[in-house]
Amino acid sequence: QVQLVESGGGLVQAGGSLKLSCGASGRTYSIYTMGWFRQAPGKEREFVAAISRSASVVYYADSVKGRFTISRDNAKSTVYLQMNSLKPEDTAVYYCAASVAFSTMATTQYDYWGQGTQVTVSS
Helix, strand or coil, X not given: CEEEEEECCEEEECCCCEEEEEEEEECHHHXXXXXXXXXXXXXXXXXXXXXXXXXXXXXXXXXXXXXXXXXXXXXXXXXXXXECXXXXXXXXXXXXXXXXXXXXXXXXXXXXXXXXXXXXXXX
16 A cells, blocks of 8 residues: 655745645555646546656646646655646645556546645635
8 A cells, every 4th residue: 555645735826836745655666657636626636747757757737837847756755746837726635646557647547645735826
């Protein structure tokens, strides 16, 4: 099993920045892909970004491309999401996810999920 714990959420003004972190514990050696998803009230959970084990493959949703950056530190079993130029429409609960295989945008491809961290962007 793998446990994921997110941190770094909060309230920020539009145009500001936040950096989310997600620490993994347990059978971290089994993790291949790590990703970030988000879910706004009344909406489905949507893909934000994903990164392969070696960081050689990175995917972003079109809505965040150029503003968000995903990275990972395998020695610390941690994945990060640097969010810049935040917009009110980025407001959501952000979830960290991990997969034991190569995965991209579908929630069904991920095996483990964190509890989520709230990000609120005020206009």
